[in-house]
Amino acid sequence: GRRTSMKFSYVILAVALASLALIEAGVTVTPVSPGDGKNYPKKGQTVKAHYTGTLKSNGKKFDSSRDRGTPFEFKMGVGQVIKCWDEGFAKLSKGESAILECTPDYAYGASGAGGVIPPNADLRFEVELISFK
Secondary structure, three states: OHHHHHHHHHHHHHHHHHHHHHHHOOEEEEEEEOOOOOOOOOOOOEEEEEEEEEEOOOOOEEEEHHHHOOOEEEEOOOOOOOHHHHHHHOOOOOOOEEEEEEOHHHOOHHHOEOOOEOOOOOEEEEEEEEEEO
């Protein structure tokens, strides 16, 4: 009867919300301009990139390699950078620009960072994968 179908719609809603939560966790990659589409950095390679990091909540910039005029270099997939970057940059091809949106568990978590990133902050990075070797 009617009660059963109502209960069923709650189940559907719960499943939809759960899957939404899965999508929301971690890193979201939004391409801005394409790379070569065939060369992607692999674990252990050194990536050279430009980035500008902002707090998703208010757009406040906390760091930018562009302001320093020097690309940032890091080793892929070894935990040298936040998980958001290790996973996000793996999806970018050489020369690609993108926006990486990071949930706190993929960034600096409950502790935040260096007085500039508050606890449990969602972060947004505009990045450009220049090269890797």
